[in-house]
Amino acid sequence: MAPTYKLTYFDVRALAEPIRYLLAYGGIEFEDHRVAFEQWPAMKNTTPYGKLPIMEVDGEVIHQSPAMARYLGRMLNLAGDDEWESLLCDMVVDAFTDLRMLTSGFFREKDQSIKEKKREPLFNETIPFYLDRLDKQVEENSGHFVRGKLTWADFYIVCCLETIGTTLKICFLDKYPNLKALTEKINNLPQIKEWIEKRPKTIF
Numbered sequence: 593m594a595p596t597y598k599l600t601y602f603d604v605r606a607l608a609e610p611i612r613y614l615l616a617y618g619g620i621e622f623e624d625h626r627v628a629f630e631q632w633p634a635m636k637n638t639t640p641y642g643k644l645p646i647m648e649v650d651g652e653v654i655h656q657s658p659a660m661a662r663y664l665g666r667m668l669n670l671a672g673d674d675e676w677e678s679l680l681c682d683m684v685v686d687a688f689t690d691l692r693m694l695t696s697g698f699f700r701e702k703d704q705s706i707k708e709k710k711r712e713p714l715f716n717e718t719i720p721f722y723l724d725r726l727d728k729q730v731e732e733n734s735g736h737f738v739r740g741k742l743t744w745a746d747f748y749i750v751c752c753l754e755t756i757g758t759t760l761k762i763c764f765l766d767k768y769p770n771l772k773a774l775t776e777k778i779n780n781l782p783q784i785k786e787w788i789e790k791r792p793k794t795i796f
C-alpha cells in the first residue's frame with residue numbers, strides 16, 4: 593500500500609510550499625492540513641520542536657522543511673545523480689537559508705525602531721549580496737542550481753523566494769533574470785501549474 597502523507601502548516605505558502613510543490617510534482621496524494629493561527633498555541637507543544645511545518649508519513653512525524661524537501665527530492669530522483677550533487681543541493685539551500693533567516697527576522701520584528709535600523713542594510717546590502725550570487729549560480733549551471741538538473745533545491749528556493757518577495761513587498765525578480773527564468777520554469781511544470789490553480793489563495 594502507498595504511504596500516507598499529512599502535511600501540517602499554517603494557512604500560508606511560506607515553508608510548506610516547497611513541500612507541497614514536491615508532493616504535487618511527484619503526483620503524491622497528501623492531506624494539506626492547515627492550522628488557524630488561533631489554534632497554534634495549544635498545539636505547539638505537541639510538535640517535535642514547537643514549529644511547523646511537520647509531516648506525518650504513515651503516521652511518523654517528520655519536521656524541518658529542508659530535511660523534508662531533501663527526503664522527497666531523493667524519493668523523486670531530484671537530488672542530483674551522486675553524493676556530490678546531493679551535497680551541491682544541500683549547500684545552496686543552506687546558503688539560501690542564511691538569507692531566509694535574516695528576511696524572516698526582519699518580517700517578524702515587532703519593534704519598529706529596530707526594524708527601521710535593519711531595513712537599509714538588509715535591502716541594500718544583504719539581499720542583493722545573496723541574490724547576485726544565487727542568480728550567478730543559476731546562470732553558471734544552465735538554468736538550475738545544480739549542474740543543469742532539476743533538483744529539490746530549485747523547488748525549495750523558488751518557493752521561498754516568492755515568500756520573501758511577498759512578505760517584504762519587494763519585486764526583485766526583474767533584476768535577476770536567471771532566478772526569474774528558473775521561477776517561471778518551475779511554475780510552468782504541468783503538475784505545478786495544476787497545483788497553483790487549485791491551491792487555496794492565501795496572503796503569502
Ligand SMILES: N[C@@H](CCC(=O)N[C@@H](CS)C(=O)NCC(=O)O)C(=O)O
Nearest residue numbers: 606607642643644645655656657658
Ligand atoms: N527550521 C524550521 C523552521 C520552522 C519555523 O520557523 N516555523 C515557523 C513558521 S514559518 C513556526 O512554526 N512558527 C511558530 C512558532 O515558532 O511558534 C523549518 O525549516 O521547518
